[in-house]
């Protein structure tokens with residue numbers, strides 16, 4: 001693939017340093033082998049963690065606004081490299097180039113956010129019950145942050161974590177997905193360019209581990225890494241969460257979703273339709289926030305399903321293809337396994353469905369796994385749709401009352417993103433109060449979030465919050481401090497007397 005050589009020259013001229021026989025890296029665009037990498041050994045990972053600890057001890061002493069300056073420069077470097085990095089994201093994970101650019105923009109946005117934060121990281125003053133006592137709540141740097149990321153956001157997830165961790169005074173160790181290690185190397189190179197001219201930053205501030213689950217697991221089990229921020233499947237979180245808890249570490253889990261849009265009788269369909277379409281077929285259904293379920297009020301069900309169906313057929317006719325081409329809206333699935341999962345899910349629901357549109361493999365001559373997005377019409381919320389299928393597969397079903405549909409909406413094990421399409425203020429507020437998800441949007445789809453809000457979800461989605469709002473607190477440790485500045489014998493709390 002000619003674009004690959006070009007983008008590697010620009011972003012990873014040192015690729016040979018990572019060469020080996022352990023990890024083949026394919027592009028989902030045509031399935032071809034891009035390169036084969038070496039995984040880090042256990043001894044090397046041990047040394048990387050030790051270096052990260054040493055780097056942390058130096059970095060925590062640098063004033064936070066100065067740490068923010070590093071992140072400001074990283075944001076600027078990403079602006080310079082945006083187009084090249086977006087190309088590599090598209091080549092390696094297959095999302096369309098427009099979304100590749102959006103992913104890099106998200107990195108830039110979180111850098112900007114973190115720079116401002118570096119002059120905040122506010123604590124509290126608390127009123128003491130005792131005279132001449134002052135109480136404070138202070139936030140201190142935490143330590144090396146272990147970042148495990150998924151293939152579908154190969155670079156943004158690192159930046160959500162790293163930009164905050166750096167301003168908070170932490171070092172980072174990143175294990176990108178084994179399906180997208182090249183974007184990881186490229187990002188580390190971009191950061192290295194900034195670090196080269198930033199003498200305040202200690203060596204080893206940002207470490208990269210190339211490997212699979214086993215290499216990530218070494219970090220998960222290491223007590224020198226106080227926070228593991230892990231993004232990926234619920235299956236992964238079920239393993240990682242208890243392991244980190246068993247050593248009394250902190251984990252920030254960002255796991256699978258099963259996101260739904262509710263279309264009410266008052267919905268404006270000009271607003272609802274683009275949101276359903278982007279959420280369902282955008283990123284080829286490979287976002288944690290992709291729309292998996294659409295509940296449509298029975299009064300509008302037939303009309304909406306037919307409109308969606310014709311949009312799906314139109315997409316199938318001309319909008320699936322090479323994600324590097326500007327006219328493409330749906331790129332490939334990451335690999336054959338993802339396509340097989342999609343087929344299995346379609347076959348599981350088919351006996352219960354009244355209609356299935358799409359779902360078949362297309363463009364097989366390319367060697368990539370391209371799927372016609374699938375739209376499934378069903379009458380009832382079936383058990384088979386309680387699972388997340390990481391592909392463009394959307395179930396559409398009717399409902400009759402908002403109270404009842406929210407019960408059904410919340411009955412799945414995941415709790416990431418949800419949306420309602422309504423022009424009725426009361427319905428909107430009822431929905432926000434009753435959706436059990438971390439994200440509840442009104443007249444905005446489930447997919448895609450701005451970095452300013454805290455991002456994450458409940459239940460099997462893991463409960464973690466990343467990115468905006470006060471998510472930075474996960475990267476610091478909280479300390480309550482009481483100071484006595486009187487001259488008499490200090491008083492005890494709760495009025496306890498202890499006279500010797």
Ligand code: NAD
Pocket residue numbers: 148149150151152153175176177178211212213214215216217220231232233234235236237239240253254255256257287288289388390416456457461
């Ligand atoms: P995955 O769980 O297969 O892998 C994710 C990462 O975890 C990879 O780096 C992998 O090597 C690592 N990993 C897997 N098992 C591990 C273990 N036992 N110990 C340590 N590391 C381990 O997920 P994926 O297929 O790359 O990504 C898709 C999934 O990620 C979907 O379920 C999607 O919903 C989820 N996701 C969630 C969010 C979110 O913010 N909630 C964001 C993106 C993706």
